[in-house]
Amino acid sequence: MHAKLIAYISQYVNLPLTSEEQALIVATFQPKKLRKKQYFLQEGDVCKYAGFIVKGAMRQYSVDHKGVEHIVHLFVENYWANDRESSTMLTPSVYNIDAWEDTELLIITRAEMLDLMDKIPAMAQMIRLMDERNAIVNQRRLSSTISNTAEKRYEEFAAHHQQFVQRFPQHLIASYLGITKETLSRIRKQGTK
Amino acid sequence: MHAKLIAYISQYVNLPLTSEEQALIVATFQPKKLRKKQYFLQEGDVCKYAGFIVKGAMRQYSVDHKGVEHIVHLFVENYWANDRESSTMLTPSVYNIDAWEDTELLIITRAEMLDLMDKIPAMAQMIRLMDERNAIVNQRRLSSTISNTAEKRYEEFAAHHQQFVQRFPQHLIASYLGITKETLSRIRKQGTK
């Protein structure tokens, strides 16, 4: 089960992992299974774990005062589920994270992660690279959200996130894009003409 | 001129800077002055420098196919102007960064920064903390953009970024929020009633 994580790290970094390092990683990350709809993080709780998704699909969302869900992230295999603000500031999260499909995770606390980064150079490097890539992706998404129409945003999203379109229902994609499911349905209808 | 940068770093980090480290920082960061409207980065160029703003105000924006500018970031004193995607991937930037007021910067290349992070632990720590804080801020902004109406977004923005509201004209604030200047004007009018 940890093989996918090892592969993920190795592919991210040019430094190879020694077998001691691999053993330490295996010992630190705890396997966890979530059934569909089960919470990984619930609004109001502090996010204690980051989870590497070995198999499955998850979503992160807030719920507004009307009870409407707003999807802020979608995750599939090889993604990390985590509320950074909550886990680094130790504040109650405003988000929920739950399993959209039955999901297998490898979880780790922040303290454990800091420890691993200390002991395993490749891990520290991976985190740095991940953060960097993440910052770039967020910048692009933000830029697209304020600059483009809903239609253009969907086109871009579909082009770059084919697997999400196939894997999550449309109303989640719509919410992720900041529009309603009805609007997305109409956009798609137009687009095919 | 470098005093503000030293103070900025010290305030960010608990490790104090030795005088050798301070000297190295002073020797590495180059002062640069920009007149109002002058470019710091132009679309199509690779972003070679990150700039710490000692005095002044800047903006980062893209220009769409109709020639409309979309503000993605506003900067004032103690902010860093930089296109991360371009400077880390060495790709041509899709953004422009220019001075909104006459501005004094301390600039540094990516290579120099990596070198400083290597030699000065406090610098490495500061960058890590900055990245972390940055990721959180971006997450919040994204979340607000997809979840809230324009009115709510403006209220939140005004509450948390008073100095921007005072310093930049409304049409830039509007663009930053992803709306037109006319819409912002009407929102503000309503809000005061």
Added chain:
DNA sequence: AAAAACCGTTGACATTTGTCAACGGTTTCT
């Protein structure tokens, strides 16, 4: 001092997007 550029506002109108209700076809649960 004159001209030009910039800025915020307003009105009239067009476009986009949201809301609400209903439907039929799934899939899931019992």
Added chain:
DNA sequence: AGAAACCGTTGACAAATGTCAACGGTTTTT
């Protein structure tokens, strides 16, 4: 097998936001 929940679509209408043109008051440039 039957009931319930889920999902995407559609229509009618409402609300939010954009577009375009114009204005007067600034500030900046010449």
